[in-house]
Structure formats: C-alpha cells, structure tokens
Amino acid sequence: PSFAPDWSLERPVTRWSDVGGQAYAKRVLQETLALLQGSAKALEARGFRLPRAILLYGPPGCSKTLLARAAAAESRLPMLMVRGPELFNKYVGESEKAVQRVFQRARAAAPSLLFFDEIDALATNRSRAASDGSTGAEERVLAQLLTELDGIDPLRDVVVLAATNRPDLLDEALLRPGRFDRLVYVALPETEEREHILAIHLGKVPLAMSMQTCGSDASTAAPATSRERLCAELAARTEGYSGAELAALVREACLLAMEENPANADCIQPYHLLEALQRVRPRTDPNLLRVY
Ligand code: ATP
Numbered sequence: 001p002s003f004a005p006d007w008s009l010e011r012p013v014t015r016w017s018d019v020g021g022q023a024y025a026k027r028v029l030q031e032t033l034a035l036l037q038g039s040a041k042a043l044e045a046r047g048f049r050l051p052r053a054i055l056l057y058g059p060p061g062c063s064k065t066l067l068a069r070a071a072a073a074e075s076r077l078p079m080l081m082v083r084g085p086e087l088f089n090k091y092v093g094e095s096e097k098a099v100q101r102v103f104q105r106a107r108a109a110a111p112s113l114l115f116f117d118e119i120d121a122l123a124t125n126r127s128r129a130a131s132d133g134s135t136g137a138e139e140r141v142l143a144q145l146l147t148e149l150d151g152i153d154p155l156r157d158v159v160v161l162a163a164t165n166r167p168d169l170l171d172e173a174l175l176r177p178g179r180f181d182r183l184v185y186v187a188l189p190e191t192e193e194r195e196h197i198l199a200i201h202l203g204k205v206p207l208a209m210s211m212q213t214c215g216s217d218a219s220t221a222a223p224a225t226s227r228e229r230l231c232a233e234l235a236a237r238t239e240g241y242s243g244a245e246l247a248a249l250v251r252e253a254c255l256l257a258m259e260e261n262p263a264n265a266d267c268i269q270p271y272h273l274l275e276a277l278q279r280v281r282p283r284t285d286p287n288l289l290r291v292y
Helices: 023-037 040-045 064-074 084-090 095-108 126-131 137-151 191-202 224-236 243-260 270-279
Strands: 053-057 079-083 112-117 158-164 180-185
Touching: 023 053, 023 064, 023 158, 023 180, 053 064, 064 079, 064 112, 064 158, 079 084, 079 095, 084 095, 095 112, 095 137, 095 158, 126 137, 191 224, 191 243, 224 270, 243 270
Parallel strands: 053 158, 053 180, 079 112, 112 158
Antiparallel strands: none
C-alpha cells in the first residue's frame, strides 16, 4: 500500500508564546533542540552523550502536541506527525512496515522533527500485550520502533518527540539510554499558567467588558487591565482545568454570545464566560501523576 498521503510534512506556525505556562517543558525542548542543532558535534567529540529523543507525558489536553508544533516551528524544522492508534489500526498486519516508512520519510526530509502522538499504542509493555492474547503484531511494531530509534543519528538526522497520557503502559525498552532518554512531565496548569492560557485564547476573540464597548476590533474592545483582571478571576475559578478545557471554556462563551445575539454574533461579555464555567467542567483525571 502507499503510505505517502498519511505522513505528510507539516510546517507548523505555532510559537512558544502560543503555549501558556509549561516553562519547564519549553526549556527542555529549547535546550535540547539548540544542542542538537548547534554545538552537538563538538560536544559529542568530547565524549558527551547527547539526548536522542524526548518523551512528553502527562494528562490529556495539556499542550503536548502544541509544544511539539512550537518546537518544530521555532527550530524551522518540518514536522511529521504520526498518531499511534491510527498507524496501528490502519495498517493491520503491516504496521511495522508503516513504522519503517515513517522513519524513511522523516529522514528524507531531514533535518526534520518526527512526532509520535499517543506512542503507547505502538509501544505497549510486552508482558501486557502477551497477556491480552495479542497476535504478535504489537511486538513486531515495538521491535521495529526500537530498531529505527537506534538507527537515528541525532546530529544530522531527525529529532524524535513523542507524547503519551499513559506512560505506565510503555515498554521499558523504549526508555533506555539512547532511546527516549529525556522524559518531560507536562502537568495540568497552575493558577498563573491558567491565567496565561486564558489570555492567549481570549486574545483571539472579541471581548467586551460592557455592551457599549462592544466593537469589531478584538484587540481594543476591552481595556487591557480589565482583561487581565478577568483572566485572573477565571484562573482562580478553574482549578483542575486542562489547557484544552480552558480553550473549550472560551469557545463555549462564544457560543453563548452568539445564541444571545446572532446579529452581533461574536461579542463576548464577562458574564458569558462565567456562564460557560457552569457548562464546561474539568474532567481531567488529577490522579494521572508524575511517574518518572
Ligand atoms: P492529548 O494528550 O489529548 O493529545 P495534548 O496534551 O497533546 O492532549 P494539545 O493537543 O496540545 O494537548 O492541546 C489541545 C488544545 O488545548 C490546544 O490546541 C490548545 O488550543 C489548548 N491548549 C492546551 N494547553 C495549552 C496551553 N498551555 N496554552 C494554550 N493553549 C493550550
């Protein structure tokens, strides 16, 4: 079968500033990419062991994919994004070949960034797969993935990132030195981070602090200070919300504004956001904690 259409290269435009909070994850990604693109050769010659691949793990909707896109865009690397379950299910019986093709494609585009989302679908713990009565396909895919990772030259080749919500399912072989040897926990946002995320998403919609100021210009409708106060107030009320849930909150407020006044469709008032709080509740499991 032809794999080409599924593994098309993206040229993401996400900036670091589009990702609210997550200072630690951003720093690790920035440092690692700078190292690989900059002084890596000299460092390796002096005996330093370079990081190979980075695993982002943590609860869903907390910006793992967004971070991968920003890493690619800010390093000017094309990105090949592969969703684990999709690769596995689409090419039944051929999944290991698909893994091989994915790496070939990334190498052909090198320097490039290869991002595996939901990598747990491709790298399930072997004993678990065996006890689930698997057909052996999981083992073959994992073996292929390990082989490809071992063959990556981090200097000239491909930067590999992956994300998972279920690090507990991963086979340990994947996390050995020389493979995913940088693990970054991407946590639910703290209050200040939520403020930042809300400011990002509210910055994209026309927000007014009263009907009188409701205008078409999103950036000037609400004065900056009241915007900040609103973000702070919402951040204080959204403990446990993921970034994706905060984005959903803003979307819901847009819908409420639209329902209320279809003629002046997209003008959001603070009370729309407060009402949206009742509709969008946090569902992210807070027990998905740091395991490494
Ligand atoms: P999953 O594990 O479900 O794949 P994820 O951790 O990869 O989730 P993303 O896909 O990056 O999460 O986030 C989903 C959406 O939520 C983003 O496209 C963005 O709109 C919003 N979002 C999440 N985190 C942030 C953040 N820190 N700053 C701004 N927006 C965010």
